Amino acid sequence: MKKLLDKYAKLAVKKGVNLQKNQVLLVNSPIECIDFARAIAKVAYEEGAKEVIVHYGDQTLQRLKLENASIDTLKEVPNWIAESYNSYAREGCCVISISASDPDAYKGIPMDKISAYQKSRQIALKEYYEYSMANKIRWTVVSVPTEAWALKIFKDSTPEEAVEKLWNVIFKVVRLDKEDPIKAWDEHNSKIAEKLEFLNNNKFKKLHYTKSNGTNLTIELPEDHVWLGGSEKCNSGIEFNANMPTEEVFTLPKKNGVNGIVTSSKPLSYGGNLINDFSLTFKDGKVVDFSAKEGYESLKNLLESDEGARYLGEVALVPFDSPISNSNLIFYNTLFDENAACHLAFGKAYPTCIVNGDNLNQDELSQKGANNSIIHVDFMVGTNDLNIVGYTYDNKEIEVFKNGNWAF
Template identity: 50%
Template sequence: MEINEKILEKYAKVAVTMGVNVQKGQTLILNTSIDAVPLTRAVVKAAYEAGAKQVQVNYGDDIVSQYHYTYQDLETLKTVPQWLIDSKLDYMKDGTACMLRICSDVPGILKDVDGEKLGKAMQARAAAMKELNAYTMANKIQWSIVAAPNAEWAKQVFPKDDEETAVSKLWDAILHAMRIDEENDPIAAWDEHNRTLAEREQKLNDMKLKKLHFTNGRGTDLTIEIPDDGIWAGGNEKTTSGIVFNPNMPTEEIFTMPYKYGVNGTVYASKPLDYNGKLIDDFWFTFKDGKVVDYGAKQEPEALKSLVEFDEGSCYLGEVALVPYESPISLSNILFLNTLFDENASCHLALGKAYPMNIVGGTEMSDEELAAHGVNLSDTHVDFMFGTADMKITGIDQNGKEIPIFHSGNFVF
């Protein structure tokens, strides 16, 4: 598909109106990449047309970030200037902000950076950004993520193609996942998709499931307990003030939180994980009473170790998400090497912080109250994929009744 002005305008409108859903008089904080300038400009224009008071654009560059992590000493990397936090936090405190990220990451960009140095820097930055990140984790503001390709990413996804062809193919794949083409109305397409996700979400909530049991041919045999007042969510969400938005675009998942101490068994990842610029592959975890007690990886084991040992909560789960194998992204047979897409081609779990919205009254609870309800707390939240074509999921309700959820990788309802 040719990436012309019409397509960019469509994409920008979807991101602004269906994604972050900019309201009249709001400030849009736009975190983007130098590789996404045309889409960035289209989003800025669409945001103003939607009534934004102002758009604050923050450009990033993966190559420059690589230089920072390579050449700066650890103390410098661990220092996060207060003005950098306040430049976003001030808008959130006065209730006028929403946030959109256009990601254009280079998979494995930090593979040659010292893993211990990188891990400690990330820990310090996550701690410094904790108050800021709470606004999105608790849906206090609208937020969303979309993507644009870059040449390095495209060549890794389509290594047999020349650069121009690879970028074109990646654009096509992204737009297909975003339900955008030359002729359609993507807003209507997303309305219909959100309705489908909401119907499944409601069925799962009505089941009042106590546990989920996952098995497949890769060796996954995992049982996850769900809190009694846990909530399934998916598709669009609402802020605490009632504004509807789509946090991830694309999205195919329906998700909830595990009970922190109720995860047992072993899970094998089904796709690589790009974690802080390092590509972890062929990895697994064993859980006992919620905690990771053993793990391994054939590629980037030290990066996996830094994830598990990030903080007290990073060795517990914060999310379990169901994605049918026959979802559009999965059926494309493209390994995007980007979690935004790959997590929507596969059932996935997240190590680290749970979303407070996944428990009744959670967005109004303090950290102490959340912890008392068995909600995992952490300064990180990292998704990894474990769904397969032969995944079987059995639900167990409050009365011990077994209910089929997935057969051969797909919902049975």
């Protein structure tokens, strides 16, 4: 296992954030993933890191706080906590986040408490999140198994069996089973780049989504939109991979240009609770009606995060015939589930999806059609019968997706 962790850590440091000498590396890690966090730190120092700072999260302690603290207390984010993120972002750190939380960690906790805590933290760390979303710093999200997460996926297994099964899946989808994982990622990024070239060359005005479970959604795209995916470049031109694994290409919708109905295709884990079997109705970009068979209150609180939370900030295309989707598993983890299905995102748009967007202020981005919010939450809509038609500015119709997969 140590060899696997070391190999994975090297991939995250060198191909994920592409750490440069004398850079600070910030690591966000669940306490259960301490061995992987240490492996990352070791590789980072070997690669010449100036310093490695690790922020550990403990969902057990956090649940105790949510159960016992007042809402007023939950709204308080001490300046030193905010600055422990914001200040390093200002200094140009790299960030590796280990995504491996228990999807049911906060089940039963009143949603007003969870919402108060999340909202205040998002506001306090706004600078850190903005640096990340504008690619002013390089960042990546990776995962390793924890017992609670693995048992959620493999319910009929023992803890040891569940963790081993999840390791086997992760091992394959992040290409650690290849002799040279970094070379394998270069090849994968090249294939994604071919899709980006097609989408960016066609400059679609809008996309029309249809599928048998009721989805009938039209999404307009800003005139200056850009499709991204695979590897990206930060402001200084250094390449990195923000998600490992990744199968998506993505852009932003025009804030006021989304109309129709869309239904979810996978559960959404949000705030330690699951939202499942939900439907959203959009008018002029805004969610005007919604329903959910499970997690209605969680969805309601998400949409009430701020004014921008009821608008979309991302449109992402992922073929149904892809490694994560073909595993036939629901991961209850956005990093994996979003790379198994086409998805959309509530909230803030990536500035980098607008031409020269990383050099525009928020007012300028808004004028271009980009949504702004304190949240950015992906939810899955892709199925094996999803069809997407693109419409160009000269009214040409082009099939983009047919029966869940690329049509070109």
